[in-house]
Amino acid sequence: MTIPRVRSYIPGLDEVLYGGVPERSVVLISGGPGTGKSILGKQFLFNGLTRGEGAVFVTLEEHPVAVRRSFRHFNWDVSKFEREGKFAIIDAFTTGIGSASQRERYVVKDIDNVHELIDVLRQAIKDTGARRITVDSVSTLYLTKPSIARSTVMLLKRVIAGLGTTAFFISQVSVGERGFGGPGVEHAVDGIIRLDLDEVDGKLYRSLIVWKMRDTKISMVRHPMDITDEGIVVHWDKYLKLTATSAETQPLSKEEVEEMRRAVEEAEKASKEVKPTRGVEEEEED
Numbered sequence: 001m002t003i004p005r006v007r008s009y010i011p012g013l014d015e016v017l018y019g020g021v022p023e024r025s026v027v028l029i030s031g032g033p034g035t036g037k038s039i040l041g042k043q044f045l046f047n048g049l050t051r052g053e054g055a056v057f058v059t060l061e062e063h064p065v066a067v068r069r070s071f072r073h074f075n076w077d078v079s080k081f082e083r084e085g086k087f088a089i090i091d092a093f094t095t096g097i098g099s100a101s102q103r104e105r106y107v108v109k110d111i112d113n114v115h116e117l118i119d120v121l122r123q124a125i126k127d128t129g130a131r132r133i134t135v136d137s138v139s140t141l142y143l144t145k146p147s148i149a150r151s152t153v154m155l156l157k158r159v160i161a162g163l164g165t166t167a168f169f170i171s172q173v174s175v176g177e178r179g180f181g182g183p184g185v186e187h188a189v190d191g192i193i194r195l196d197l198d199e200v201d202g203k204l205y206r207s208l209i210v211w212k213m214r215d216t217k218i219s220m221v222r223h224p225m226d227i228t229d230e231g232i233v234v235h236w237d238k239y240l241k242l243t244a245t246s247a248e249t250q251p252l253s254k255e256e257v258e259e260m261r262r263a264v265e266e267a268e269k270a271s272k273e274v275k276p277t278r279g280v281e282e283e284e285e286d
């Protein structure tokens, strides 16, 4: 059965997901510091914006001014989409303090109150007609209160899926940590994509691995990944064989490569045939 998918259009990522992210999924983008999580979240939104889809970025870790600057760093000009009302930044960083925050349209004053965040998010999704959301980072919402992690994620997930959007939740883990953001969160989300930076013989290697993604086949290997001036590139047709003392890149089999390529072609065809039917209709369960 063909399921509706959201193409990330991040080079190589849709191939390792056999066509893209199943629609209305909440995907945890997990990884240590400097692994490229924020860039991946921004690229996902920008690629939707250039194809006519609305998008919302929730910032909990960076000032909104810094967020706009980091989009610009990759020549992803979001200001045009903000002016057109297709893109919104939700400021959950300044907590409403300071003159810059006074200029922001979407502000969350109390990040300990997830219901306030949800109200602002719902409004921003409706205003922009958003299909894509990035929350950077979701860990900030429960850093000091791990016991509420699962309920926070479940509440956000209900609104996001209910309004027909697909989300990347950025999850920060420590260097060397094996988990993805805590058991409550890891089981609550629909997908987990892990970004890594490994040091072998004094050299750092970037890689991406899809740990889970409900309703789709996934590539079962670690893929080498680069950050370039154009953003993230995943080498979907190769895998990175890491040991404690060596890092070796090997090609995937011809059959696997062909199957991934075909899956992306089919997803692209399906996305052209099925026009998105939803506006931002209220399908939310309360």
Ligand SMILES: Nc1ncnc2c1ncn2[C@@H]1O[C@H](COP(=O)(O)OP(=O)(O)OP(=O)(O)O)[C@@H](O)[C@H]1O
Pocket (backbone or CB within 6 Å): 031, 032, 033, 034, 035, 036, 037, 038, 039, 040, 172, 227, 228, 229, 230
């Ligand atoms: N043009 C570029 N070319 C290559 N690498 C780049 C470029 N721009 C940024 N980077 C790298 O991207 C990394 C930062 O990526 P990003 O901010 O997405 O990390 P992150 O995983 O969100 O980290 P953190 O959790 O610490 O915020 C930096 O280490 C930086 O070196």
